[in-house]
Amino acid sequence: MTVILNQSFTGISIGAVLLLIALGLTLTFGQMGVINMAHGEFIMAGAYTTYVLQKSISSAGISLLVALPVAFVVAGLMGALLEWLLIRRLYTRPLDTLLVTWGVSLMLQQLARDVFGAPNVQTHAPDLLTDNVSVGGGITLANSRLFILGLALLCVLALTLILRTTPLGRRIRAVVQNRDLAEVSGIATGQVDRMTFFIGSGLAGVAGVALTLVGPIGPTMGTNYIVDAFLVVVVGGIGQLKGSVITAFALGVLQSVLEYSTTVSVAKVIVLVAIVAFLQWRPQGLYTLRTRSLA
Amino acid sequence: MSGLSFSRRGLLAGVSAAGASAALSACGAKTGSGTSSDAGVKADTSGSTVKVGLLNSLSGTMAISEVTVHNALLLAVKEINAAGGVLGKKLNPVSQDGASDWPTFAEKAEALIKDDKVVATFGCWTSSSRKAVKPVFERYKSLLFYPVQYEGLEESPYIFYTGATTNQQIVPALDYLKKQGLTKLYLVGSDYVFPRTANKIIKAYAEAKGMKVVGEDYAPLGSTEFSTIVNKVKDSGADAVFNTLNGDSNVAFFKEYKSSGMTAKSMPVLSVSIAEEEVKSIGTQYLEGQLTAWNYYQTTPGAANTKFVAAYQAAYGKGKPTSDPMEAAYVSVYLWKEMVEKAGSFDVAKVKAASDGITFAAPEGEVTVDGASQHVYKTARIGKVGADGLITEVWNSGKPIKPDPFLKGYDWASGLS
Numbered sequence: 264m265t266v267i268l269n270q271s272f273t274g275i276s277i278g279a280v281l282l283l284i285a286l287g288l289t290l291t292f293g294q295m296g297v298i299n300m301a302h303g304e305f306i307m308a309g310a311y312t313t314y315v316l317q318k319s320i321s322s323a324g325i326s327l328l329v330a331l332p333v334a335f336v337v338a339g340l341m342g343a344l345l346e347w348l349l350i351r352r353l354y355t356r357p358l359d360t361l362l363v364t365w366g367v368s369l370m371l372q373q374l375a376r377d378v379f380g381a382p383n384v385q386t387h388a389p390d391l392l393t394d395n396v397s398v399g400g401g402i403t404l405a406n407s408r409l410f411i412l413g414l415a416l417l418c419v420l421a422l423t424l425i426l427r428t429t430p431l432g433r434r435i436r437a438v439v440q441n442r443d444l445a446e447v448s449g450i451a452t453g454q455v456d457r458m459t460f461f462i463g464s465g466l467a468g469v470a471g472v473a474l475t476l477v478g479p480i481g482p483t484m485g486t487n488y489i490v491d492a493f494l495v496v497v498v499g500g501i502g503q504l505k506g507s508v509i510t511a512f513a514l515g516v517l518q519s520v521l522e523y524s525t526t527v528s529v530a531k532v533i534v535l536v537a538i539v540a541f542l543q544w545r546p547q548g549l550y551t552l553r554t555r556s557l558a
Numbered sequence: 559m560s561g562l563s564f565s566r567r568g569l570l571a572g573v574s575a576a577g578a579s580a581a582l583s584a585c586g587a588k589t590g591s592g593t594s595s596d597a598g599v600k601a602d603t604s605g606s607t608v609k610v611g612l613l614n615s616l617s618g619t620m621a622i623s624e625v626t627v628h629n630a631l632l633l634a635v636k637e638i639n640a641a642g643g644v645l646g647k648k649l650n651p652v653s654q655d656g657a658s659d660w661p662t663f664a665e666k667a668e669a670l671i672k673d674d675k676v677v678a679t680f681g682c683w684t685s686s687s688r689k690a691v692k693p694v695f696e697r698y699k700s701l702l703f704y705p706v707q708y709e710g711l712e713e714s715p716y717i718f719y720t721g722a723t724t725n726q727q728i729v730p731a732l733d734y735l736k737k738q739g740l741t742k743l744y745l746v747g748s749d750y751v752f753p754r755t756a757n758k759i760i761k762a763y764a765e766a767k768g769m770k771v772v773g774e775d776y777a778p779l780g781s782t783e784f785s786t787i788v789n790k791v792k793d794s795g796a797d798a799v800f801n802t803l804n805g806d807s808n809v810a811f812f813k814e815y816k817s818s819g820m821t822a823k824s825m826p827v828l829s830v831s832i833a834e835e836e837v838k839s840i841g842t843q844y845l846e847g848q849l850t851a852w853n854y855y856q857t858t859p860g861a862a863n864t865k866f867v868a869a870y871q872a873a874y875g876k877g878k879p880t881s882d883p884m885e886a887a888y889v890s891v892y893l894w895k896e897m898v899e900k901a902g903s904f905d906v907a908k909v910k911a912a913s914d915g916i917t918f919a920a921p922e923g924e925v926t927v928d929g930a931s932q933h934v935y936k937t938a939r940i941g942k943v944g945a946d947g948l949i950t951e952v953w954n955s956g957k958p959i960k961p962d963p964f965l966k967g968y969d970w971a972s973g974l975s
Contacts, residue, residue, distance in 0.1 A: 273786055
C-alpha cells in the first residue's frame with residue numbers, strides 16, 4: 264500500500280514537471296501550430312536566469328522567487344524575438360519552422376556554452392526545498408516536488424484566467440479559431456501571435472526555474488525535456504489546456520507505476536506504445552477545439 | 559495539414575540529392591577501406607621534430623571531460639620538450655577533434671596516421687570511440703595510448719591502456735564494500751556498454767562472495783527523471799548503491815536521492831565515473847560523504863603529484879581540479895617516452911618489445927607497464943567526497959595491482975567475457 268501511495272505521488276510529481284514544460288507548448292504549438300524545437304532552450308534560459316540571479320542575490324529562497332518572474336520575461340522576450348525574426352515568415356510552412364527552430368536551438372545551446380561554459384552549473388536550492396515531509400505510514404513527499412506541483416497548478420490557473428477573462432485572451436482565442444475572420448474583425452493578428460509566443464515561451468522559462476531543483480543545469484538540458492513536452496500536447500489535444508493537464512498527470516502516473524514494476528526503458532516503450540494506440544483511436548487527441556474555420 | 563504536402567518535383571529533387579550524397583559518401587568510404595598497402599604508411603622521424611597525435615573531443619557532449627585530458631596531454635608534451643624531447647627530437651603535438659562522435663574519431667585517427675605521419679597517438683575517452691578507432695590503429699600498425707578506466711575484456715596489439723581495467727577499480731571497490739559490511743547492493747547505471755559489463759562482473763562477484771544484488775536499474779543515457787529509481791532503492795533494503803551512471807544523469811540522481819531523505823550515512827553511494835571535475839558539476843552539497851573508486855585523486859600525497867597539480871594549475875588556471883583520467887593521460891606520454899628511449903627507436907614493433915617492465919614515478923605512485931596485456935599496474939584507491947569538493951582517500955590497495963583485463967585470475971569470473 265505504501266508503495267502504491269508513494270508511486271502515485273511520484274507519478275503526480277513527474278506529471279507536474281511534464282505539465283510545466285508542456286504548458287508553454289500548449290500555446291505555441293497547440294494554439295498556433297508552430298513546431299518550435301527551441302522550446303527546450305527557453306527552458307534552459309529560465310534555468311540559467313536562476314543561476315545568474317543567485318550570484319547576485321545570496322539568499323537561495325529569495326533568488327528563486329525573484330527568478331520566477333524574471334525568467335518568465337527573459338524567456339518570453341526570446342520567444343517574441345524568435346517569432347518576430349523568423350517564425351512569422353513561416354506560418355504556412357510547419358516543416359520549415361521545425362528546421363529553422365532546430366537550427367536556432369543549436370545556436371542557443373552553443374551560445375550558452377560560450378557564455379556559461381560546457382560543464383553544468385549549480386544553483387543552491389533553499390534548505391526547505393531539499394528536505395521532505397513525512398505524512399505517516401512510511402510515505403515521504405519531497406518538498407521540491409510539492410513546490411513544483413504548486414507552481415504548475417498556479418501557472419495553469421493563471422493561463423486559464425488570461426485566456427478566459429482578459430481582452431488579450433479573447434483575441435488569442437479568436438485568432439486560434441479563425442485567423443482570417445479575426446483579422447477582418449480588426450484584430451491585429453501579428454501582435455496577438457507575438458503576445459501568444461511571449462507567454463508560451465515565458466512559461467518555458469518558469470519551467471526552467473523549477474527544473475533547477477530536480478535536474479542538471481547545462482547547455483543541453485532543454486533536449487532532455489522537449490520530446491516529452493510535445494507528447495503531452497499531442498496526446499492532450501490541440502488548443503485545449505485541460506487536455507494537457509490531464510495527459511501530463513496520466514502519463515506521469517503511468518510512467519512511474521510501470522517503472523516501478525519493470526525498468527525505465529520498458530516503461531518508456533509501453534508508454535509510447537500506449538500513446539500510439541491512443542492516437543489511432545483518437546487522432547485529434549484527448550480534447551479538441553471546435554473551430555469555426557472551414558479547414 | 560496543407561503545409562505537409564510535398565510537390566512531386568521537390569520530392570524528386572530531394573531524393574536525387576540524397577542519392578548523390580550517398581554515392582559521394584560511398585566514394586569517401588573507399589579511401590578509408592584498408593588494403594595491405596596501407597601498412598606502408600610510415601611515421602615520419604626524419605626531421606628534428608616528430609609529430610604526436612592528440613585525439614580528444616574538443617566539442618560536443620564529451621568536451622567537458624575530454625578537454626581536461628587534452629590539456630593534461632599538452633602539459634606532458636610541453637614538459638618533455640622543455641627537458642630536451644625524446645631521443646633528441648622535440649615533440650610536435652597535432653590536436654584532432656573527435657567531436658564526441660565515433661565515426662569522426664575513426665576519420666581523425668586515420669588522418670593523424672596517414673597525413674600527419676604521427677609516431678604515436680594519445681586520447682579517446684568513451685569505449686565507443688575506442689572501439690571505433692581500434693581497427694584503424696591495427697590496420698596501420700600505429701600506437702594509441704588510451705587513458706580512461708574502462709570495462710576490460712579487450713586487448714589490442716596497438717593499444718596501450720593506461721587507465722584502470724575492472725580488476726583495478728571495480729573489484730577493489732567491491733572488496734572495500736564487503737569489508738565495511740555493506741553486502742546488499744543496488745546497482746544503478748546508464749544504459750550502455752560500460753555499466754552493463756561492470757554490473758555483469760559485480761553480479762558474478764556477489765554470487766561467489768556471499769554478497770547480494772537486491773536490485774538493478776538502468777536509465778537511458780542523459781535521463782534526468784530518477785524519482786522512481788530512488789523510490790525503488792529506498793524500498794529495497796540495500797546497504798549501498800553501486801553507481802555507474804554517466805554524465806548529467808548523476809545530477810538528477812543525487813538531487814532526487816537527497817530530497818528522498820537518504821544520506822551517505824544511511825545508504826552510501828559508490829560511484830566509478832565521478833571524479834573531481836564531475837563533483838563540481840553535480841554539486842558538492844549533494845555528494846558530500848559519498849564514495850568513489852579510482853587510482854588517483856588530486857589529494858593523493860607525494861612529490862610527483864604536488865608537482866603535477868602545481869604545473870597543471872599554473873598552465874590552466876588556479877583552482878582547476880586534476881582527476882584520474884587526466885593523470886593517466888599525462889602519465890601515458892611519459893610511459894611512451896620511456897619505451898622509446900629503452901628501444902632506442904620510434905619504430906612501433908621495437909617500442910612494443912621494449913614496453914614490458916617500464917616504470918614511471920607517476921602522481922598516483924609508481925606505475926609499471928605489463929607488456930603482455932599492454933595495460934599498467936595501478937594502485938586502487940577508494941575516496942570520500944569532502945565539503946570542499948575534493949576527494950580524500952579512505953583506503954588503498956597498498957601496492958599496484960597487476961592488470962587482468964579478462965579477469966583470468968578470478969575463479970568467479972570464469973563465465974564472463
